[in-house]
Amino acid sequence: MNRIIIKGGLVIDPSQGINEVQDILIDADRICDMRKEIIPEDGDRVISCEGLEVWPGLIDMHLHVADLFEIHTATPYGAVEDGVTTALSPGAGNTLMSPALLGAEVDRGLPLNAGVYLGALNVLGTQLSDEELIALFHGKLESGKKAEKLSHNRVTNETAQYCIGIKEHMGHFLLSDTWIERLYHITSEAGLVFMSHTQDPFHTSHLVDMAKGREIHLGHTNAAGCGTHAEPEAGIKQVIDLCQKENVTGEFVTTMLRKGLGSREGLQMTKGSRELALEAVREGIIDILVSDGQNQSTMKGFGDTRDNIPCILELTEEGVLDRSAAVAMMTKNPADYLGRITGCREWTECYGTLKKHAYANLAVVDPNDKLATYVMTNGQLTSFENRFIRGHGYAGNWVSRFGTTKLKIGDASIYSI
Template sequence: MKRDRNCSGRMILKNGFVVDPANGIESVKDIVVEGDLIHEVCDSAAAETGDYIIDCSGLEIWPGLIDMHLHVSDLFEIHTNTAYGAAEDGVTTALSPGAGNTFMAPALLGAEMDRGLPINVGVFLGAANILGTRLNENELIELFAGTLGQAEKEKKLSHNNIVNSTAQYAIGIKEHMGHFLLPDEKMEQLFTITDKANLMFTSHTQDIEHTLHLCDMAQGRNIHMGHANAVGCGTHGEAVWSMRQMVDLCRRKEVTGEFVTTMLREGGGSREGLKMTEPARQIALEALSEHVVKILVSDGQNQSTMKGFGDTRDNIPCLLELAENKVLSKKDSVALMTSNPAELLAQRTRNEEWKSRYGHLGSGAYANITVVEPKRKYAVYVLTNGRLVSFEKRYLRSGGKAGYWVSKFQTKKSMGIGELPMYDIK
């Protein structure tokens, strides 16, 4: 029976090889999707009248990729095409880390999400902008905790009610030595704010000396090393020594790191970004095999204005090649962009929804699913919250309004901004 792909019936992904690291599954299974949630994973799901069936024979079914460092319409980006390209490449959840992001970023990107994006989105706010209002340290902590009063916001944060109601919906704060250098007392404030407000504190780690200094300042407080393998490109110090220093830092309990997929592939990077030296790349691969670094990211797309150091098109090939080259098992490789980032985000934000709803294919999780052709190394089908948003690396327009807003709080299916009327017609 011919059916619309977004009908109200169930969707069943049949006969695919499921790789679900969080639930320890590596076998052929059926996955039943109802609405925006995964209803069941089983050996064989009986189809009912009205079900929409996708035959995944010969394909691998992964949890939807979580890209913790993907520039989506931030900083110098002037369009939202990155979100659509990311969906075509299997990304279903992206955190946008623009160091220029102001308190208005959740309102601007949140409005785009309301109007229709094919991926879940969240943002880091730029460190310099966080400290640029009249709010003091304690008031900033209250703001991000969601307890700061409206009067204080209007007096010290903004005269824009939309900004005041959405500013708290950030995932973390981004420090960026490439765009601004903050004095130590300001850095200390950032550590205090992120520690007490349960926010991610991430750093632009390209200059190893800057990074070493930041980690010394941390004094046991959490810090995340953004695109940590960038130090292995030799732009701010000898590549091999810098890479070894970075890996040693990531062995500390309070320090976590992420590597860019493009840089890990043979060739060491993009001609439009940075390229690792081969010895430094081998050190990065060893750090992955030893589970010292457990997160992979894209950092951007070459087609975008804000390119970053990598490309979402390298995510799936990189994960597959890590397994093919026996750097990691297939399960551990897929975990680098599924269950591992979900676990880290749950830990840092104290929001257990990250583990219960994202990064896995268990019953009750949001139906974020990436179906992979392992030989050609690309996403055949991509589902975001139960909606088919991409097929054969081609974005499906009917799947546009699929993404939700993610933050340290619970998932917001609408930010209530994109639908606001611009005119009152009488």
């Protein structure tokens, strides 16, 4: 009764170079097989996907999930309705408690895989030295040091290392060069993503200069093309040029990349800066898309997950990319990046792909209405025709630089860690 067959859909899996009609067999939370025709057995559940496209579940590596006193808008549920099955939340206020707080929400039940970046200011605000922080993020700092210099909360101390990276938030606070250098040292040694708040191109250029060849990821890169800190075309060109350096990567917000140029309550690009951004996508300079959403949330970001699937489809319609390359921008490409930075093979083997033994995360897309008809998270149907299915709200896992982790925060607080 655990077997599901996704039948007759056009499978687009950039990780395997597949773009053809295939059946997919799912057993429990994993993909077991993919071939031209899979004959159902007694008890199998068959989901007909004729006329639909079957993509790996979208990885939104910059999505504010239940961020900043998010008490009513249910960001994760809206995201899964839009095909997102893995989301990483980069809140400015994310402290070393954040893995425990969001991990507890995963324990209570979320329909997608969730993880966090930590806010830069909060990471450097403890009594831990840089070398002790590096040991913490490697999972090797002794408990006594944590209790002495990090926190008296045992749950925080045991879960703090389960983050994916650190976010520098120029839009919310400014750090000294000394502290920025400390962040580069910590992230490069600990295998963490260093993400910036890319909006002021001159600040971003300074960050890249300070990198000295170390990895930096420019968050919501197309915000530099909205004219808040520089002339739009000059600003976007400046950050795109930075992304051509070997150690610099970037991401574009889907809402801004569409013809509407962005959300009216967020930031909007100009037509000229959008054209430069599309050219950067066409040339492969920027190959990751994010939402940074949601518009209805307390922490709005600059976009919305509702624009993810339409943006991917429109990149093909406008002749910017073929379908496989467009889908890769929210599947294979972010998984490859996260795997390379963290050194965790699970990111490329189990996420952003429909390979055998990967987690069964899928977005089944209707290219006509540009919506996700079915969404599966770890083998469970979490959304149907753009509506969250409440019975499967416990499908999501916790994800970090170590890959998939069962934090079990509720157990930790009730029993002994």
